Amino acid sequence: MKYLTRRYSNYNRDLWRDFENFFNTSPFYNSSYPQHTSDSTYPPAVDLFEDESNYFVRAEIPGFKKKELEVNLERDRLMLKGERKEKREGEKSTLSFHRSVNLPSTIESKKIEANYENGMLTVTIPKAETAKSRKIEINS
Amino acid sequence: MNSSLPCCTSTSIGQKQTADFETPRYEISHTDNISFVRVELPGIGKDDLQISVEDNELRLEAAISEQKPASWKPLYRETNDRSYQLRLSLGTEINQSAISADLVDGVLNLAFPKAEETKPRAIKVK
Numbered sequence: 001m002k003y004l005t006r007r008y009s010n011y012n013r014d015l016w017r018d019f020e021n022f023f024n025t026s027p028f029y030n031s032s033y034p035q036h037t038s039d040s041t042y043p044p045a046v047d048l049f050e051d052e053s054n055y056f057v058r059a060e061i062p063g064f065k066k067k068e069l070e071v072n073l074e075r076d077r078l079m080l081k082g083e084r085k086e087k088r089e090g091e092k093s094t095l096s097f098h099r100s101v102n103l104p105s106t107i108e109s110k111k112i113e114a115n116y117e118n119g120m121l122t123v124t125i126p127k128a129e130t131a132k133s134r135k136i137e138i139n140s
Numbered sequence: 141m142n143s144s145l146p147c148c149t150s151t152s153i154g155q156k157q158t159a160d161f162e163t164p165r166y167e168i169s170h171t172d173n174i175s176f177v178r179v180e181l182p183g184i185g186k187d188d189l190q191i192s193v194e195d196n197e198l199r200l201e202a203a204i205s206e207q208k209p210a211s212w213k214p215l216y217r218e219t220n221d222r223s224y225q226l227r228l229s230l231g232t233e234i235n236q237s238a239i240s241a242d243l244v245d246g247v248l249n250l251a252f253p254k255a256e257e258t259k260p261r262a263i264k265v266k
Contacts, residue, residue, distance in 0.1 A: 045218040051211040058208075060182035060219060062246035119182040119246015 043097050044080070044121075053132060055125040057101050062119030071114045071123060076103050078112075078123060106131035161225035164202075172260060175234070175252040181224055182246040189243060191250075193236050198250070200226040 049056040059080055061069065070081040083096040103109075108126040115122045165180040181189070184202045192199050202224040230236065235255040242249045 047217050047219055048215040049208065049212040050215055051209070051213065055215075056208075056212060060246075062180040062182040064245060116245075118185050119180070 043099055044082075046080075046099060046101065048101070050127075053127055055103070055107065055127065057123040057125065059099065059121045059123075060119065061097070061116070061121050064116075064119070066116050069116060069121065071121070073103075073109055073112060076105060077101070078103055078125075080121065080123075104131065160222055161201075162220070162222040164200075164224045164226055166226060173254050175254075177228065177250040177252070179226060179248040179250065180246065181243070181248055184224065184243070184246060184248075186243055189248070191241055193230070193239065196230045196232075196236075198226075198228045198230060198239070200224070200228075200248075 044059040044061045046060075047056075047058045049058065057078060057080075061080075061082060064082050064084055068082055068084045070079075072079040072081070078101045080099045080101075081097070083094060085092060085094050087093075103125060106128040108128055111126045113124045115124070167178045169176045169178075179200065181202050183204060188202050188204065190199075190201045190203075204221055204223055230252065233254045234252045238253045240251045
């Protein structure tokens with residue numbers, strides 16, 4: 001007999017429709033929406049931040065090991081992938097996810113770094129010099 | 141806008157306000173002798189987590205400590221900075237002193253063993 005309850009409290013597909021316009025106008029234009037790659041999968045929630053010198057992509061990916069995660073940069077597209085095997089009720093299954101974020105072109109793509117801690121993946125993307133804000137002196 | 145003095149504005153710090161909490165994703169499974177609850181708590185470390193058993197209820201609270209520097213400006217959010225709260229009522233068959241908790245990679249695994257006397261056992265016919 002199976003007693004299995006699953007709650008996806010902070011994922012709401014309709015939410016994405018609202019943000020579609022945001023993506024189409026932001027520097028992260030044309031990023032992918034969450035994709036289910038199998039029945040047992042749910043897409044990780046992603047946040048985007050910036051500070052003066054970096055962009056940050058942060059994804060909630062609880063329960064993975066570092067080696068089960070893959071971060072790739074393909075042209076301007078940051079690809080987050082993960083796959084892990086699990087045994088559930090004695091049955092083996094594979095959990096996988098895939099999300100991508102389109103990055104602005106004004107970045108230092110060779111200096112991107114990723115860090116995974118407590119189920120949270122943080123990718124730090126340094127801004128190119130041209131994208132940083134700079135103070136302009138006002139001449140008299 | 142009301143120009144009330146700072147001393148008179150109510151502060152919710154330290155107070156329980158359900159609106160500030162989010163129920164984490166969780167999953168319950170059972171075997172004959174033990175129940176398991178797998179709770180997803182991304183971003184939560186051991187020090188952020190408080191678990192207690194009171195009135196036959198397991199109470200879990202995880203305050204999301206400052207995970208990001210104040211200088212980070214949000215461009216787009218799918219998560220929020222709310223804390224997690226989960227309450228699970230425990231059946232009488234649970235041996236409360238044997239509950240165990242293990243937090244790895246943002247996933248908390250709780251195990252609730254059943255008390256010896258409630259486990260099914262075969263009665264020998266003499």
